[in-house]
Amino acid sequence: MRIVALDSVADRLRLKRGQGVAEARAMHPQLDVLPADPTADQAFLSALADWCDRYTPLVAYAGADGLALDITGCTHLHGGEKALLDDVLSRLFQLGVEARGAIAASPGLAWALARFSTARLSDDSVIEAGEEAAALGPLPVTALRLPETLTDTLIRLGLTHVADLMEAPRAALARRFGPLVFLRLDQALGHDDEPLSPRRPVAELSVERRLISPVSGEDDILGLALQLAAGLKTTLEERGEGGRQFELLLFRVDGKVFRLLAGTSSPLRDPQRIAALYKERLAAVHDDLDAGFGFEILRLCVLKVEPIKSVQDDFSGRPDQSRALADFTDRVIARFGDEVLSIAVLAASHIPERAASLQPAGDAVLPARKTLQAEEWPVMPVRPLRLLTHPERVEVPAADVPDGAPERFFWRRTAYRVARAEGPERIAAEWWIDGEDAPTRDYFRIEDETGRRFWMFRNGLFQRERMHPDWFMHGIFA
Template sequence: MTDRRILSLWFPHLGADRLIRRNPLLGSVPLGVVQERNNMQVLSSLNSVALGYGLRVDQPVRDAHAMCEGLITRARSVQGEAGFLASVQRWAGKFSPWVAPEAEDGLVVDLTGCAHLFGGEEPLLEIVQQDCNDLGLAVRMGLADTRGAAWALARFAGQVAGSHRSGDAIDQEARATRSRAGKRRHWTRGGAAPVVTLGRDGSAHRIAAPGQMYSALGPLPIAALRLDAELTAQLARLGLRRISDLLGQPRAGLARRFGRGLVMRLDQAMGSAPEPVSPARPADHFAVRLTLPDPIGLEDDILAGLDRLLPQLCAGLERKGRGARRVRLQAFRSDHGIESIEVGLARPSHDPDRMRPLLALKLGEIDAGFGIDMLRLEVVQSEPIYTRSAVGHLEAGHAVNKRLAQNTALDDLIGRIGARVGLEAITRRHPASSHIPEKTSTVLAAAWSAPNSDDWPKPATPRPVLMWRPEPVGAPDTPQVPQVFRWRGQDLTRLRAIGPERIAPEWWLDDPDWRSGVRDYWVTDTADGQRLWLFYGHGGTMLSGWFCHGSYA
């Protein structure tokens, strides 16, 4: 045995607690968090009020509404819960520097050599419980020598191994099984019993005394070994329902029949196999600041400060192989106010000359007030940058460098325009694989996409320059191209018509604009000089008729 002490924190209502923190009124009503699983909506988290109605996690939403008429449901946000757990992980760093996430709703803390700083293990758990109460989090804790044992105690403390079939009891099993079960009871006898404390919500938090994993884990169900449900059910059918039922079995036989995963989990829980706690690496943070001896208020003075801050910031980015995507400049005024501007780059970069013009464009938005006494420059969003080098003969190298320079100039232009109108307003089109005219291209944000390098597909009939949703045309309901028709309040006369080009809808999609069925398109010239793209819809689920889809002008 080692002298390690591992604390497992389980937040059984993490999703619901997160929503209640944002809206405290949800804490007084039955609340369920819903997620999609196997084409069915199920409950992923519940608050204490909903649990009082007998609802449970993984229950179908339709069954939950039948049991609780007033149930309020909210869609699950996996990213939101992950961010919330990351915030809780930073809080847990007050107890130990070794904190790591565990699944989607738990944390594991290596408390080795740290508990005495808080007065011992029991006072430490009381502090954790009090902090979680203040944060509005329900928590269950387990403390043991191994990570697997702590996980089991946090989630299964006080639970009794149940049966998987009706009338299944030890008296109904074979005589040999009963005799082996009697011999295995010595694992749960003797030694210091685990210490059980109760939180304010009535949940049990168990502390396994050092070296007493056998007595602490023996009465727990097999599922406490972090096994999948199928393997747990298979073991239960054989009469192995508690961890103590496995401890007396030969390891070779278990591995041969149930795989090495079962033996590995058992060894990890008992400390025979290592399972370290590896905390997540903190995210790279890039920020620099400049404290000024006297307050400043001119744009030229702020630019001079930027000229000192940008090289330091970009040097840190370059050392980490990253480039800034969004940069924020904060100006701290002498009256304790803070002015902030933020710019985005079309491509990640650690070049000061590409950031300075964008920041200079927005300096006019800063109100200096009675003066600025500190500047802070921070990278809000960064991305990795991979070094590119040209290979080949001299001419090829010049061509590649010229192309890269052109791309840089275009990116700088996108960044400068984006500083004025927003990067999301600058878009480019890429070809898309579809025979539907309005779906042959995809609109992408220019700052987050590369120019199209492939050839655009060329249809048999050129497409119009302007396209819109089909507009009704006043003409006889016949497939023949009308000689005279009315469109947008104009009486038009046909001079020439080229076609038809038949286009069928995508039968696997229900597009409201294509419920007119198969279309016959005609390029139609009118007497007043217009060239329109007309089509005749053959009905489908709508009435047939003539429509105008675009113009070649």
């Protein structure tokens, strides 16, 4: 067992990463050793990244133990760079997280300073433009994010600090160590560009509200959501757009962040309707939303926008039909999920179960939908009202004609006598999907003596495809 991470106390005891646990225990018997759990570490880092969303929407992972925040254009909201850094570090300290941070013009330099700087004051952790070289120079070469073998070689050659590299002749070193050394150096100094890749797509629009005293009640959250939505309205109107997907972020006092997604079937900007979506969402997640000591920041983001056509209400006073319908589907989907509401979609296929299917209604606003209608089919077939999801096996004792309709059959342990039968309607398999061996089905419409009408098929042609083909119940007629 080896040491993979140390806290600051252990660091002062001059223990090293990679050292054996037994050896470390021999040196310091009072050592407290915990097994490493990378998955939990990752989850914790991800939760911290969520927490950091309060400062900037662009939060990226920086290795397995750090976060990079792109604070371009965000600092004035927090009173300047230094104030922001102080705020982050002090809040993290209050959360019980020992963190170090630095602000620099390039991610590489900030990474190096946060990990290797010996500065005690946060003043020294904010690097102004033009001071990069001076800040990076005294740091060890380990701060350049190079592979371990490369760093070891550099140190063995006496190039222990970044300043040594900066002074050394470039061409010779690049020939010897490859281009990576100077790429990293240039990136840290800001000569070369290095983009951050944020964890989440940046929202199109977002409005937030910071509260002095945290709220926990559902009604309070809804009221605030309505206010936030009202704040979005003017911007959306100026852009001529409406939101298709919204996200409400609830920052809990203790650092946990809840994200509530809500989609709509048509672009939306009416604050009341956006708030109504969240009413359903909150009711649906009721038990999972643990308010704890309350939420301190609420943010409403629009993740997806679409152009919206402004509609003038008419004077009839009747509610707009399609809007009411969209409102209903949105409410149901926000509450129970996408798969609860569906529409029937027809497809051009002879195979009955492929000819019609139920698709989620979420994306389609009903009247605008263009689908195949059964009237457009060249021949009107005979089709049942209800189709069994899986055709059910039917016992047919004997038929007069081997490839004719049955005279009696057993289905779901009940005997039926056939009074009338129509058929067969022969439907061949789609060989390009099912393969060439798929059996042909002979469909019969059957009425029993009481008047129940069933749709049954014989799976395979008698003695040609199957010796004794099986019968299946596939549908029920009116």
